[in-house]
Amino acid sequence: MSDLFRPSRRVLLEALVLVLVAASAGLSLNYTLVMKAFTGRNVVIVPQASKSTVESQFPLPVDYEEIDNLLTEGHLLVDARDPHIFAEAHLPGAISLPLGEVDLLFEAFTARYPKETPLIIYCNGFGCPDSFDLGVRLIAEGYPKVQVYEGGFPEWRDRGRLLESGEAQ
């Protein structure tokens, strides 16, 4: 009975080949994505949005350790969470641009912040895709310098950093 569950050497080898083949296919198809993630950490180079390539353009991540430097360089923090959560607490100096209301607020946003403004978007931490989605949207709208702070609000709070409260202006 026990040999029922013991894979033969041949099966093990074939399984290994299977994984290698599939992984290579995945890697070659997503080569640019992976290379960007491994090499481009801090640099976002996005050419002017053209319709055909918009889908492949995505914001690159920024680590907690880099945030303070970037803020002193003039990056703008953008909070992608719901406005009522923003009002309870947000990162100091952040402006509110909830993903759910981006269509309504976008005009006012572009009027206030020129396209060359470097942006750092965050939302509710690693489980929250809103900052990514907002980043993709902003890049498509012509903001070339967009990064995402994935640790987001929870990481900032858990590190005991200062928070602000109050409604978005």
Add this chain to the structure above:
Amino acid sequence: MTRGLYHFCRLLLAGVFIYAGYLKGSEPVAFAGQVAAYQVLPYAFNYLVAATLPFVELLCGVLLLINQKVRPALLVLFGLNTVFMIALVSLLLRGLDIDCGCFHPAGEEGSGTSPQMALLRDLGLMIVIFVTWVLRLQLTREPTDG
């Protein structure tokens, strides 16, 4: 009977993993975000996983579908599922809340799947994988005396 059950399990697994692989593979960036939510890998490695894992699932699913190299495919799925379950248990142990109450649910499957439910689902898949493995062995042994 055995044959019918074998084909049912095989096709069930094929369907599940082709579907899962397709969902994740078509949106690697979103999937990388979901992997990052587990906070177990260094940042860029989430992308490596997102770039490769869906294709492994897809290939296994397709092999099961066409009934070729079934045992290697099952073995790989067993390995993947084990990793998934370990990740989910670590999530529960660390008390990480992956649900974020965001505007968009995390990915197509929605944010409604709690880690407990996902663990249960993976356990179910594990049982199907085992059953398929055993049935496959029985079927290949019976007629030829292997």
